[in-house]
Amino acid sequence: MSKKTKTDLGTCYMCDQRATTREHVPPQCLFPEKKDTPDGTDYRINLVKVPSCAIHNLSKSADDEYLMAILVMPIGNNDVAVLHAGSKVLRALVRNNGALVKKVLHKIRPVEVDGQPTLAVKIDTPRIYAELEKIGRALYFKHFGKKWVDQVFVATASAFSEDPNVNKLAPMLKELDARLFGGLPRYGENPDVFFYQVTPQEALPQAAIRMVFYGGFEAVVVKKMDV
Template sequence: MKKNIKCYMCDSDAVSSEHVPPKCLFPESKDVEGENYRKHLITVPSCEIHNSAKSKDDEFLMISLAGIIGNNSIGYLHKFTKVNRAIRRTANRLLDKAFTSRKHYYLKRDNGFLEVIWGTPDHERLISCFEHIAYGLHYYHLGKCFKGKVNVLLGYLHSEDEGNNTFVQYIKDRAAIDLKDIPEYGENRDIFYYQFSDPDDNGIYMVHMRFYGGIDIYASFLPEDKPKPFDLGIELMNAGIETVFVLDGKEYRVKKANKSEEKNESENL
């Protein structure tokens, strides 16, 4: 690592390189019939502190994402090979870290049974993982460490609060419009690609990340020199008042649940 290169997350000197997203999310050749999905991966310079913090989360993120229902075939294959080996190696301790609560179901198939895990993921840890990836992509794509506020939206989780599900769908539909003509970046797009939007009138911009063809993550960037914009609809929604958002003639009726009522769930195979 060259001297005077700064970390992608802070102003400390970098001591190593980090893969963004983690290399373990990309299958090894031995598991995918010789395909090399670990070529041309993104790396960014990292300080010792952020290097250590991120490496502890890499395997957690792999366990949390690879088996989600709705993934493409590569995601499933990764789950049944490398991910299952990691789970067996730790005697299910990785599952305990990935879910705050979970239930196991077994679906009958022609050649046996398929195990399905339905549970509540460690939401805060997932947010932290994707914040780090967002910072890394910002450094790599825009050539500088981001200074400001990052907000992450997990677009793939299902919630028991239907108002939250409606709002997430609104954000996804709105992002699809904003990103319609934006290029997709990434050498292994069946596993991961990203898009950066242009800044809006308030100076806010966004990165959209897609994993395994079906997991959508959105992270917005509000630079530190920009004031937080006021949005009446968001303020009403956060106050628990039913709010109607309109996009291309479609209405999204949202009433945010109390914090004690919120519960995010995801499916894993």
């Protein structure tokens, strides 16, 4: 291999810095490796990439592993989430003397969901939302070929909050998402792991992006309206 050739990647998907790398969106670690799939399915086909500066890249930080460990957990996820939890996520959890385990299983406690006993963990929600926002902005950049300069917010239609009132909203949000995005094209070549959809202009005053992970966990990134 020759020395790295300097190719101009343009500017970062999020800021005006020169891009130094092309980053996977969402982070590659969310997609099971072929060696971990019993039937040899390749879930890493044609992953989306965007140019990124060092600050706004989506990998090479503990954040993407934390995001992975949290996203595989929600109730209603598919078998790929279960497979990933039992392989890649488990390996990440036991690495570094369980540093990630301590973060993820922080304040674990029993709760009831729909009358069924289960376990809840305290989630670093701002950290997860920041990651989801970055993914939403990167997808917007990929989809429309320009940066998403607006202030945006993230709403998750999955019950994973500490606040039971927020969790009560989750089914309503899911219903709303289904109405807004139902029938729209799904983008992403590994939809069992991840796909996204974009609202047509007439549905909302501006684009909103719905992101669905493991067929269950879903989040919408949408422009903040001026008040």
